[in-house]
Amino acid sequence: NEALSKNFIEQIIDKDIESGHCKKVITRFPPEPNGYLHIGHAKSILLNYGLAKEYGGQFNMRFDDTNPTKEKVEFVDSIKADVEWLGAEWNGDVLFASDYFPQMYEAAVKLIKKGKAYVDDLSAEEIRQYRGTLTEPGKESPYRNRSVEENLQLFEEMKEGKYADGTKVLRAKIDMASPNINMRDPIIYRVAHMTHHRTGDQWCIYPMYDFAHPIEDAVEGITHSICTLEFEDHRPLYDWVVIETGYKTSPEENPKQIEFAKLYLTNVVTGKRYIKKLVEDGIVDGWDDPRLVSIAALRRRGFTPEAIKMFVELVGVTKAQGSVEYPMLEYCIREDLKLKVKRMMAVLDPVKLVIDNYPEGQVEYMEVANNQENPEMGTRKVPFTKELYIEREDFMEEPPKKYFRLFPGNEVRLMNAYFVTCTDYVKDENGKVIEVHCTYDPETKGGNFTGRKVKGTIHWVSATEGCKAEVRLYENIVDEEKGVYNEEDGSMNINPNSKTVLTECYLEPELMKAVSEDKFQFVRNGYFCVDNKDSEPGKPIFNRIVSLKSSFKL
Numbered sequence: 001n002e003a004l005s006k007n008f009i010e011q012i013i014d015k016d017i018e019s020g021h022c023k024k025v026i027t028r029f030p031p032e033p034n035g036y037l038h039i040g041h042a043k044s045i046l047l048n049y050g051l052a053k054e055y056g057g058q059f060n061m062r063f064d065d066t067n068p069t070k071e072k073v074e075f076v077d078s079i080k081a082d083v084e085w086l087g088a089e090w091n092g093d094v095l096f097a098s099d100y101f102p103q104m105y106e107a108a109v110k111l112i113k114k115g116k117a118y119v120d121d122l123s124a125e126e127i128r129q130y131r132g133t134l135t136e137p138g139k140e141s142p143y144r145n146r147s148v149e150e151n152l153q154l155f156e157e158m159k160e161g162k163y164a165d166g167t168k169v170l171r172a173k174i175d176m177a178s179p180n181i182n183m184r185d186p187i188i189y190r191v192a193h194m195t196h197h198r199t200g201d202q203w204c205i206y207p208m209y210d211f212a213h214p215i216e217d218a219v220e221g222i223t224h225s226i227c228t229l230e231f232e233d234h235r236p237l238y239d240w241v242v243i244e245t246g247y248k249t250s251p252e253e254n255p256k257q258i259e260f261a262k263l264y265l266t267n268v269v270t271g272k273r274y275i276k277k278l279v280e281d282g283i284v285d286g287w288d289d290p291r292l293v294s295i296a297a298l299r300r301r302g303f304t305p306e307a308i309k310m311f312v313e314l315v316g317v318t319k320a321q322g323s324v325e326y327p328m329l330e331y332c333i334r335e336d337l338k339l340k341v342k343r344m345m346a347v348l349d350p351v352k353l354v355i356d357n358y359p360e361g362q363v364e365y366m367e368v369a370n371n372q373e374n375p376e377m378g379t380r381k382v383p384f385t386k387e388l389y390i391e392r393e394d395f396m397e398e399p400p401k402k403y404f405r406l407f408p409g410n411e412v413r414l415m416n417a418y419f420v421t422c423t424d425y426v427k428d429e430n431g432k433v434i435e436v437h438c439t440y441d442p443e444t445k446g447g448n449f450t451g452r453k454v455k456g457t458i459h460w461v462s463a464t465e466g467c468k469a470e471v472r473l474y475e476n477i478v479d480e481e482k483g484v485y486n487e488e489d490g491s492m493n494i495n496p497n498s499k500t501v502l503t504e505c506y507l508e509p510e511l512m513k514a515v516s517e518d519k520f521q522f523v524r525n526g527y528f529c530v531d532n533k534d535s536e537p538g539k540p541i542f543n544r545i546v547s548l549k550s551s552f553k554l
């Protein structure tokens with residue numbers, strides 16, 4: 001039943017269409033350009049974009065830049081890049097709330113003329129005291145009953161720069177006894193002599209979020225203004241502003257605010273303050289460090305827009321607050337890449353394997369399927385030589401029970417190549433194995449030989465034709481046993497092993513042609529992505545996105 005499987009927002013939209021309140025669904029993503037976007041924002045972006053698409057409507061990209069601060073321009077660019085990368089195509093040009101400052105000013109004047117707004121001279125501290133508490137009603141300001149004429153003049157003087165920051169505000173005249181504190185004459189304009197990144201010094205009064213946001217929505221014809229749960233108590237004010245400024249006549253009409261639960265990931269740091277500290281303490285290298293969950297970091301790590309979309313769809317849209325496990329996101333990227341990427345051989349912790357009876361200097365090219373589960377991906381040629389590298393853990397001098405890989409006397413399959421039997425090994429003066437020796441059986445070429453059975457299959461890379469590269473492995477930056485935050489002092493519980501840099505890895509030569517953000521499976525080792533920051537042409541660095549083993553089951 002399609003109606004039942006619809007989420008609560010779709011059900012609201014259906015009703016609005018049925019009642020005739022909504023002709024064309026228009027949604028928006030309204031970030032404040034004051035930081036990088038993270039996985040939670042991805043949910044909001046894909047939700048708003050997805051609804052517009054589903055209903056044949058329109059999705060607006062609007063910067064909510066009504067609060068001027070210094071660091072903004074850089075964030076406008078990074079946010080645009082993130083939204084584009086996620087594939088959320090917005091309608092027309094990017095929009096800026098600051099373009100509506102004239103409409104907002106006019107709306108404020110309209111409220112004053114209706115006797116619904118007044119200029120207040122109380123200080124910020126006094127306004128806070130007068131506001132009251134949940135159990136105590138607020139107290140009216142002595143300036144509350146100024147005449148319309150006086151208010152109009154004072155507000156104009158505020159705009160002209162006659163007053164210093166903090167000396168006067170414009171407040172909506174609603175109800176100081178309202179049980180909802182947001183309705184106790186909220187401030188809607190303040191004086192701030194600040195330079196705005198787009199409007200420069202044109203304005204020295206700026207609208208407050210609760211006044212600006214509904215007008216931005218109304219000006220753009222947004223029908224469904226989707227935000228997170230903490231704004232639920234602000235909805236009566238949202239409707240009040242839209243109605244009193246003349247954009248609608250009742251709460252049932254559009255635009256209307258709809259709240260949903262934020263996306264939280266268990267044991268993952270998302271707070272800006274904490275990420276800033278990780279950056280400042282040098283624990284991570286910037287906002288796009290592959291261990292973080294900013295959209296830029298997820299992209300750099302190797303997550304795809306498709307995997308993120310699958311993830312937010314699996315999580316669903318609800319009003320119930322909860323926290324989702326990170327392994328669910330890992331599940332999604334494995335699912336997405338499984339049939340899409342080539343399965344290559346890469347040795348991360350190498351030890352040399354010498355085939356004593358293989359001709360010196362010979363290079364044989366083995367025909368290898370690019371993806372055994374997806375024959376359409378074709379085959380490639382992988383060079384095979386007398387000296388190879390194999391994983392150090394694929395050889396043991398004295399194997400425990402059930403160890404089927406290389407040990408003296410044992411025969412294994414070199415994936416896609418030959419069966420080899422271990423004959424000997426060499427150690428250095430510290431007792432570390434530096435070379436394993438074996439002989440091969442030419443009869444077994446291709447690895448599909450059925451004449452006898454071997455239990456172990458290991459991967460390899462030619463020591464002379466393969467290439468050396470850097471590979472980075474990651475774990476959670478948080479110590480999962482202890483949880484994100486230390487309960488005593490609020491500090492973070494950091495996992496000291498969250499990043500491992502391997503500089504001596506050997507890769508199939510074809511991998512040297514990989515470019516930024518190319519993704520592969522390295523057989524037995526996981527999924528990997530070419531780092532988009534530190535790689536150089538012909539010198540890719542690989543990030544492990546995720547291992548092959550999963551703890552998550554759908």
Ligand code: ATP
Binds near residue numbers: 029262
């Ligand atoms: P801050 O005010 O600290 O920047 P913010 O990131 O919530 O916090 P916005 O930039 O205004 O602020 O966010 C843009 C949009 O993303 C908003 O509509 C917000 O509701 C949504 N959003 C933010 N965090 C999440 C989250 N964890 N899950 C889902 N949506 C989110």
Ligand code: MG
Binds near residue numbers: 035
């Ligand atoms: Mg933000």
Ligand code: MG
Binds near residue numbers: 032
């Ligand atoms: Mg915000």
